[in-house]
Amino acid sequence: MLANFIWWTAIALEVVILLRSGLTGLLKKYPLFFSYIGCVLLTEIIRLLTNALAPKLYEPLYWPVELVTILASYAVMVEIFRWSTRHKPGIRRLTQRALLTVFALTVAYAASNFVHGKFSSPSRAVAALGRDLRYVEAGILLLMLWLLLRYRIPLGRNLRGLLIGYSFWVGVNVVNLALWFVPGNEFSILLRRLLPATYLFTLGIWCVTLWSVYPEPVQPAETKIERDYELLAAKTQAVLARASTRLARIMRP
Amino acid sequence: MTGLLAIIILGSLILIFGLRLALQSPRTQSPSITLEEFANARDALDTTFVEAAAIERIFSTEDMEFISHSSSPQARRLFLEERKALAIRWLRKTQKQVAQLMDLHFRLAGHTHEPNPRFELKLGTKYLSFLLVSYLLLFLLWLRGPFKARRVVAYTSHVAGYFCTVFSLRLESINAVHLGPDDSDPDPGV
Numbered sequence: 212m213l214a215n216f217i218w219w220t221a222i223a224l225e226v227v228i229l230l231r232s233g234l235t236g237l238l239k240k241y242p243l244f245f246s247y248i249g250c251v252l253l254t255e256i257i258r259l260l261t262n263a264l265a266p267k268l269y270e271p272l273y274w275p276v277e278l279v280t281i282l283a284s285y286a287v288m289v290e291i292f293r294w295s296t297r298h299k300p301g302i303r304r305l306t307q308r309a310l311l312t313v314f315a316l317t318v319a320y321a322a323s324n325f326v327h328g329k330f331s332s333p334s335r336a337v338a339a340l341g342r343d344l345r346y347v348e349a350g351i352l353l354l355m356l357w358l359l360l361r362y363r364i365p366l367g368r369n370l371r372g373l374l375i376g377y378s379f380w381v382g383v384n385v386v387n388l389a390l391w392f393v394p395g396n397e398f399s400i401l402l403r404r405l406l407p408a409t410y411l412f413t414l415g416i417w418c419v420t421l422w423s424v425y426p427e428p429v430q431p432a433e434t435k436i437e438r439d440y441e442l443l444a445a446k447t448q449a450v451l452a453r454a455s456t457r458l459a460r461i462m463r464p
Numbered sequence: 465m466t467g468l469l470a471i472i473i474l475g476s477l478i479l480i481f482g483l484r485l486a487l488q489s490p491r492t493q494s495p496s497i498t499l500e501e502f503a504n505a506r507d508a509l510d511t512t513f514v515e516a517a518a519i520e521r522i523f524s525t526e527d528m529e530f531i532s533h534s535s536s537p538q539a540r541r542l543f544l545e546e547r548k549a550l551a552i553r554w555l556r557k558t559q560k561q562v563a564q565l566m567d568l569h570f571r572l573a574g575h576t577h578e579p580n581p582r583f584e585l586k587l588g589t590k591y592l593s594f595l596l597v598s599y600l601l602l603f604l605l606w607l608r609g610p611f612k613a614r615r616v617v618a619y620t621s622h623v624a625g626y627f628c629t630v631f632s633l634r635l636e637s638i639n640a641v642h643l644g645p646d647d648s649d650p651d652p653g654v
Contacts, residue, residue: 378478378485
């Protein structure tokens with residue numbers, strides 16, 4: 212009963228987020244994020260229908276669908292990265308390199324685990340791949356969060372809400388996945404029961420922070436900076452001219 | 465088990481950073497660096513270099529030897545207490561100054577056209593080691609006084625000097641066009 216309630220509430224919240232984004236115009240601004248929400252909505256409807264109409268198919272279908280959702284969630288990171296560094300060419304290059312390196316390293320690690328791993332069934336292999344991909348995602352997200360906090364990159368309220376909700380969801384998911392693969396762990400069972408509720412909480416954060424369009428942080432006006440820079444350059448030029456005149460006087464016989 | 469612990473730490477760190485982001489007010493997020501800040505950083509840098517000779521004197525054993533030969537035990541104790549307090553104050557000030565330089569460095573890096581990842585990593589590692597050693601020195605100063613920790617003092621001064629040099633080079637590579645406007649009249653010496 213409770214599981215069904217959470218399921219339907221999640222679907223309702225996702226529909227609300229998508230509808231609201233269409234009305235406010237945020238759908239055009241963050242297309243990758245809302246594509247992710249759309250993808251999650253679709254997979255949930257598939258799961259719901261499978262559970263109701265063909266329950267035997269639910270289990271074999273669970274992990275492949277989960278894998279698709281995890282892959283789709285990478286789009287959210289691309290979106291966050293794209294928006295948070297749009298005014299910072301230097302940081303953009305730095306984070307791009309760092310993220311690509313981490314991504315390449317961890318995907319190589321996950322792939323090697325997948326190739327060399329001894330899995331009892333294909334569904335187990337897909338589950339392990341999904342878990343490894345989530346770890347990769349978590350590693351990249353952690354690096355991104357650290358860079359954003361460390362370099363104090365200003366984020367608009369919408370983007371901040373998106374990132375906070377996403378961090379909460381990935382963080383809880385990673386801890387849950389890590390414990391899932393430890394047999395007989397009681398905390399894992401508790402966390403697994405709590406996971407749907409945490410997803411609802413994440414959707415709640417997104418719903419509140421993406422309800423309206425908030426302005427992006429203002430960059431200093433170019434003309435004002437240029438005026439300051441010109442002033443600075445003019446003063447340097449004056450100092451140089453004065454020094455040259457003095458030097459010329461000294462050098463004069 | 466180690467792998468599991470690492471993953472749990474990873475997940476927990478994401479949650480902590482996410483919470484920190486949620487608690488951070490948009491005002492403190494502002495990365496704008498004014499021309500005044502830019503000038504102040506340069507002044508602080510110059511002061512650090514000028515103070516080097518005076519700092520060496522705090523930890524020099526010459527004064528201690530002089531006091532030991534010619535004064536009463538009470539005067540010697542008073543001298544030791546004074547030097548200890550001075551040394552701790554100097555260390556706290558250095559820690560604060562390096563932290564400020566690092567903070568400004570990170571903010572300036574956002575305005576630099578080509579931040580070098582290798583350089584950033586090296587700087588980060590150096591900063592971590594500096595923090596570790598300076599806290600160790602603080603503990604040593606508190607425990608044994610300023611004249612028993614000369615080697616650690618030398619290392620701390622050396623690393624602080626390294627940060628100043630690095631920061632000086634960083635300032636050279638800043639694109640002034642991208643700095644925030646100053647509220648007051650910019651100093652001609654900038």
